[in-house]
Amino acid sequence: MLDDVQPDLVLVFLSPGAQLLLDPSAARHMKQLPSGRLIPRDLEELVPGFLHEPVAAVHAFLLDRSAIYSRYRAQFTDKGAEAEDFRKFVLSNAERPPVIDAMYRESLDELTTMTRVCADRGIEVRAIVLIEPYQDSEQRWSDYLARYSALGAPPKGTPRTESTDILLPELQRRGVKAWDLTRVITLFGTDLPRFTCDNSHWSAIGHKNVAIDLLRKIKMDGLDAALRQARRADPR
Numbered sequence: 001m002l003d004d005v006q007p008d009l010v011l012v013f014l015s016p017g018a019q020l021l022l023d024p025s026a027a028r029h030m031k032q033l034p035s036g037r038l039i040p041r042d043l044e045e046l047v048p049g050f051l052h053e054p055v056a057a058v059h060a061f062l063l064d065r066s067a068i069y070s071r072y073r074a075q076f077t078d079k080g081a082e083a084e085d086f087r088k089f090v091l092s093n094a095e096r097p098p099v100i101d102a103m104y105r106e107s108l109d110e111l112t113t114m115t116r117v118c119a120d121r122g123i124e125v126r127a128i129v130l131i132e133p134y135q136d137s138e139q140r141w142s143d144y145l146a147r148y149s150a151l152g153a154p155p156k157g158t159p160r161t162e163s164t165d166i167l168l169p170e171l172q173r174r175g176v177k178a179w180d181l182t183r184v185i186t187l188f189g190t191d192l193p194r195f196t197c198d199n200s201h202w203s204a205i206g207h208k209n210v211a212i213d214l215l216r217k218i219k220m221d222g223l224d225a226a227l228r229q230a231r232r233a234d235p236r
Contacts, residue, residue: 006236008227009124016091016163017132022103085152091163092154112174127171130181133200135160136189184213
């Protein structure tokens with residue numbers, strides 16, 4: 001994929017909650033064929049080998065372009081894959097169950113490996129660390145801890161930014177450069193009707209604020225000039 005797309009910059013959004021830190025990639029349900037096409041593993045098992053290529057082609061052309069179908073497959077293949085206490089996990093200093101700790105370490109290992117592979121190709125990588133929506137204010141965070149204390153959430157009294165205080169140094173130790181969006185997401189907590197459309201997903205002005213913050217970080221890192229220079233030296 002990297003060699004096909006040849007990106008200049010890869011952004012990986014990472015949050016301390018289960019959805020962006022523990023959830024396994026849907027790619028595990030796909031198999032790459034010799035042609036490079038992807039076929040769902042369940043379809044691969046249903047049809048003879050000589051039909052794999054045409055089935056993969058039809059699947060990609062007719063179905064895989066549909067957001068409705070993609071959501072259905074994600075729900076069908078992953079339904080019941082995680083217990084309720086997994087879904088309420090948020091990174092903290094609290095002791096983690098061994099299975100969750102293993103998933104957490106695997107996620108960081110994969111990100112570290114991807115960063116190294118990209119570096120070998122001259123591709124810049126940045127992990128974009130953003131707190132969960134319910135961490136955007138002290139009150140919402142306190143309410144969340146109280147409501148889900150028995151379902152995997154950190155214990156009451158856990159500081160709101162403890163997760164990023166853990167995650168950011170860990171990424172740095174692994175050589176993964178990261179940008180922290182805590183400041184801008186905390187701003188959303190001051191006016192949810194304006195910055196979000198459902199107390200969670202960002203509104204247009206919310207997306208604009210994130211984009212401005214990312215652009216500011218790109219310029220502060222000097223990436224805009226560096227990437228333009230690299231592209232001029234190696235046009236493609």
